[in-house]
Amino acid sequence: MAEAQSFELLKNKRKSLRTAVTKVVNELEAELSNSDLNVDRLSELVEIICIKFEPLTLVDQQMEPLFKPEEFDTEFEITEKYREKVLLWQFRAKKKINEFSKTPVTSPSLQTTLSQSQDEHFWNSDNIHIKVPKYHFTRFYGDDASKCPFLLAAVLNHHFKQAPEHLEKAAEKLKDSMHVDNCVASVDFAEELESFQRDSTELLALGKFDLRGWRHSDIESNFDFQDNQQKSDPQEIQVLGLTWNV
Numbered sequence: 638m639a640e641a642q643s644f645e646l647l648k649n650k651r652k653s654l655r656t657a658v659t660k661v662v663n664e665l666e667a668e669l670s671n672s673d674l675n676v677d678r679l680s681e682l683v684e685i686i687c688i689k690f691e692p693l694t695l696v697d698q699q700m701e702p703l704f705k706p707e708e709f710d711t712e713f714e715i716t717e718k719y720r721e722k723v724l725l726w727q728f729r730a731k732k733k734i735n736e737f738s739k740t741p742v743t744s745p746s747l748q749t750t751l752s753q754s755q756d757e758h759f760w761n762s763d764n765i766h767i768k769v770p771k772y773h774f775t776r777f778y779g780d781d782a783s784k785c786p787f788l789l790a791a792v793l794n795h796h797f798k799q800a801p802e803h804l805e806k807a808a809e810k811l812k813d814s815m816h817v818d819n820c821v822a823s824v825d826f827a828e829e830l831e832s833f834q835r836d837s838t839e840l841l842a843l844g845k846f847d848l849r850g851w852r853h854s855d856i857e858s859n860f861d862f863q864d865n866q867q868k869s870d871p872q873e874i875q876v877l878g879l880t881w882n883v
Contacts, residue, residue: 644703647696654693658723661686665726669733676737683730690723789818796844807836820848 665682668675697716704712793815800808810833814822820837824830834851841848 640703644700647700647703651693651696651700654689654696655719658686658689658693661689662723662726665730669726669729674733674737676734679730679734683727683734686723686727694720790815792844793846796841796846799843800840804836804840807833807840811837811840 661682665679665686668679668682700712701709794812797808797812810822811820814820822833824833830853838848
């Protein structure tokens with residue numbers, strides 16, 4: 638009983654809101670057809686329609702789960718057509734304002750992009766299923782990865798999460814130290830440096846990554862690096878545009 642009353646209240650509220658929005662749309666249409674166009678008034682109407690359309694969108698969202706299955710398609714179609722009508726007149730008004738304005742319109746209320754509630758309208762319903770295309774990258778090469786840093790980061794994070802138990806410490810350190818395809822980290826002891834290099838190389842090798850080009854500041858060490866020997870004279874190298882003395 639309470640649910641039925643709530644549904645009726647929402648229907649009445651939606652009716653009132655639609656009436657208010659329709660009134661503004663009609664005024665907007667009349668202003669656009671006026672030979673003596675008032676751009677300021679047109680801007681005001683666009684602002685008003687944005688304000689009034691927002692609560693109507695929220696009411697539509699609240700009503701969605703209350704519709705019977707056989708009613709949903711019809712209600713969805715009606716609501717979508719009404720929404721398209723409002724957005725169409727917003728677009729036409731913006732276009733006309735741009736024609737009369739010396740500078741581009743930057744006000745959010747005059748842009749045709751949807752607000753968050755409008756953008757999410759109908760998308761939170763369990764009754765709607767949309768098939769989204771899926772793109773699958775089979776492998777990465779160096780050049781391609783450098784052009785897609787966000788994809789590279791996703792792949793690296795995946796391998797860090799899949800790290801074997803004995804490499805989890807190295808995975809955590811790498812996760813906090815990676816910058817695109819460079820790793821900048823610090824350790825306290827030579828033994829820790831040796832362990833970090835060995836474990837990091839092993840971990841990324843599991844994902845077919847070749848972690849190489851190790852450089853470090855001068856520390857006392859009794860081991861050799863695979864591709865870098867200890868050097869007594871400091872050298873300058875560039876990492877992410879910054880100069881490091883090692």
